[in-house]
Amino acid sequence: MKILVAFKRVIDPDARIKLTADGSAVNTESVEYKANPFCENALEAALQIAEEHDAEVVLVTIGGDDTEQTLRAGLAMGAARAIRVEVEDQQLDSDLAARILAAVYKEEDDVDLFLLGKQAVDGDNNQVGQLLAEYLGLPQACFASEIEIDEDGEEATVTREVDGGLETIAIQLPGVITADLRLNTPRYAKLPDIMKARRKTIDVMDLDDLEIEDTELKVEVVRLEEPPKRQAGALVESVDELVGKLKNEARVL
């Protein structure tokens, strides 16, 4: 089996996000980057499948060479190799990212599964896996909390976290699965694996290699602003005071 895993770096999700003075972008000065948490869930799932089914796990990222540190972290977790699609100044939207990943899929032979995080915690779009599946004409199972691959590696049974409960569907492989948080707990890389990861291959391709000529964005960010701040209210001293205010002031009881 061969499993591709989309692996994106994002600004440390626990860091405070600041805008540049003109509000045109997020201030990236002295920010730290980490792997997108959902991508780590996707990679962990791929590694677990690989342990059972003898699969090659290949990371794919899109970005400049400063993304290689994140790729090395994924390689240290256990991926066999990585592909970086070089885009330096090119802005991306979900659609272009999906078209690039679709081109990588076609470039790689015999891919059985494309695993992605359900969303990246920077853009929060939750689109790329679904777009990719449509572009490749493959079935999809999004927001996975459990994945089981049958013995022949031909079908994946996936439990999906949906509104109001858990849905189980079975998809034929090759297919696209996006990971939700509860899918697993990503492993920590051990020191020897971190050393080993330094020697693993990162292949670099550019958009010409992938024959992507149309780099026009479909959706473009025009400006950013901070959300309106909510006014902090008063502290109450006791349960009695709280219940009184809820009943008589807010009138919600």
Add this chain to the structure above:
Amino acid sequence: MSNILVIAEHHAGSLKKGTLAAATLAKQLADKVGGGFDFAVIGGGVDGVVSELQGYGAGSIYVVDGPAFADYLAQPHTKALVAIAEQSGASYLVSTAGTTGKDLMPRVAAAIGAGMVADCVGLAEGDELLFKRPMYAGNVIAAVRCKTDKTVVSVRTSEFDTVEKTGGESAVVAVAAEPGEVGARFVKFDATESERPELTEAEVIVTGGRGLKDGPTFWNMMNPLADALGAAIGATRAVVDSWEEVPNDMQIGQTGKVVAPKLYIAVAVSGAIQHLAGMKNSKTIVAINKDADAPIFQVSDYGLVADAFKVLPELTEKVKAARG
């Protein structure tokens, strides 16, 4: 013929209220670009849903109804929605940003070559049509431009009121659609067993955080309060990540559910940014936490600095008394 298509979300034969909030965005869109809206319904045996949609001012209600569409699967539903969009001639396809909308709409966007705006929270002021949407766990609101002829939008329904009935009958139009090649099959749906209202539809929500010690304690503390209030129970990401007894679909926050009830009571919740993004539009927010510096107090209307274990039983009793 209307230019905006609102995709109805329904489950077990009844309409989900979020659909009517998505219709509000459609109306705002119509105010800006002109035109009006239609509804689209896809499923197997959806007559009930169609009649629920009558009276809201839609031009038409387009329906794909058949056994091949009875269970939601992304591929056949994409085909059905594309067929409806072609017939209605819509320029804007609008759905809720529930899990079905999130699953389906990007596929539809790819199929028709449209750009997609996810989780729309409103339209920007000004002449140009720009959609507002949250990024970075709600820490940033972006104004985005969709440059394609057709635009797909999923709507964060907690940001919109539902449309009011205006009376009048919408024409029901049956649309023929083929499911196409389907590489997936539905196996089962396990509904969250709960007597309580669904989180995204609840008027009162009580949410417990990591301060509640462990899973069993979480339920022992939250159940009586929720009973007293007729509330839904939510949880923080830390809780659903750590305690098996609390399922993930109870998670409120940027990566979970986004809610805006009339009353939101956060118990032993510190108020991580990603949690605040999921609840800060609630009308009245109450925070109970023993740490006076917890960020949750910065968004709460009423804060009580206290140990949840000490005050929750008292609160439960007094809420019961106050509600008579």
